[in-house]
Amino acid sequence: MKKFIRCMGVGLLAMMLVVGCGSKAKGVSDDDLVSKDSFKGEYLITAKEAKKLMGDDNVIFLDCRGEKYSNKETIKGAAATSWQALGTCEDKYGKQGDENWGKVPQPVELSKKLSNLGLDPNKEIVLLGETLGGWGEDARVLWELRVAGYTNLKMVDGGYEALVNAGAETQKGPSKLDKVDVKIDKLDMTHDMETEELQKNYKDYKIVDVRTDEEYEGAKKYNEAKGGHLPGAIHIRYTDLFREDGTLRSQADIDKMLKDAGISKDDKIVTYCTGGIRSAYMQLVLEMAGCKNTWNYDQSFWRWAVVGDVEK
Numbered sequence: 584m585k586k587f588i589r590c591m592g593v594g595l596l597a598m599m600l601v602v603g604c605g606s607k608a609k610g611v612s613d614d615d616l617v618s619k620d621s622f623k624g625e626y627l628i629t630a631k632e633a634k635k636l637m638g639d640d641n642v643i644f645l646d647c648r649g650e651k652y653s654n655k656e657t658i659k660g661a662a663a664t665s666w667q668a669l670g671t672c673e674d675k676y677g678k679q680g681d682e683n684w685g686k687v688p689q690p691v692e693l694s695k696k697l698s699n700l701g702l703d704p705n706k707e708i709v710l711l712g713e714t715l716g717g718w719g720e721d722a723r724v725l726w727e728l729r730v731a732g733y734t735n736l737k738m739v740d741g742g743y744e745a746l747v748n749a750g751a752e753t754q755k756g757p758s759k760l761d762k763v764d765v766k767i768d769k770l771d772m773t774h775d776m777e778t779e780e781l782q783k784n785y786k787d788y789k790i791v792d793v794r795t796d797e798e799y800e801g802a803k804k805y806n807e808a809k810g811g812h813l814p815g816a817i818h819i820r821y822t823d824l825f826r827e828d829g830t831l832r833s834q835a836d837i838d839k840m841l842k843d844a845g846i847s848k849d850d851k852i853v854t855y856c857t858g859g860i861r862s863a864y865m866q867l868v869l870e871m872a873g874c875k876n877t878w879n880y881d882q883s884f885w886r887w888a889v890v891g892d893v894e895k
Contacts, residue, residue, distance in 0.1 A: 624871025663757035701760025719864030776878035811893035
């Protein structure tokens, strides 16, 4: 009998726990439960918010994942580009690691690229990339557009996949936008770190390497001149920024990550990766998280491995 009563008690307790776990507080929506722990920032938009903007004539969706992916499938109405298309990556600039390769073009050339692409600076531009499965190319393009003076920019938290999972309609191949007249008088280099400055004042900065463990430890995976990392570089992987679903971790998680790495929000922080793509994502996140002085080293390890010392 006592055994039966104990079993009944355990069963009732289990039922109460199930009911309790399945309930929600009054006035709390599903969106509130999801978003209360989400990362928020000036250059970030949720997939649900982005979906609501589809079809708006004042909004441009820009797929930044590269032709291999955008030609196969992209969001309905989206145009497409790549970070290479907006950078100095043509043959006339040499190859990866050369002095002028992989940078932001000068105003006249960049104006022409953006005009031909149809990126009206008066419209909101929503950028799509791939987070865990890619290098965060949307952030590099956003970073380049910001250098060009664009201000109304957003990247989708979780990237292209998150928007598709939110129910966004897709199409085969990107849309082509009409040409616009873009005139850039001066580049905004506020968050751009150049090799010469980094070499000159290296000790003034905390350097953050966002590559994989293998790359940091010396593996040459992308035609680097040599393997290793910048001397004294702090290692915070680009992928450490994200949850399993590819969305950004919470502000509290990012703050803890920085604290554990010995980084203060008042430090001068330079991020780098192989070619300034993953590090552009890190730079933007650190900036949105409240770090006051952040720079993306756009030529990154491809260039540094040619001209600078490295550690393994």
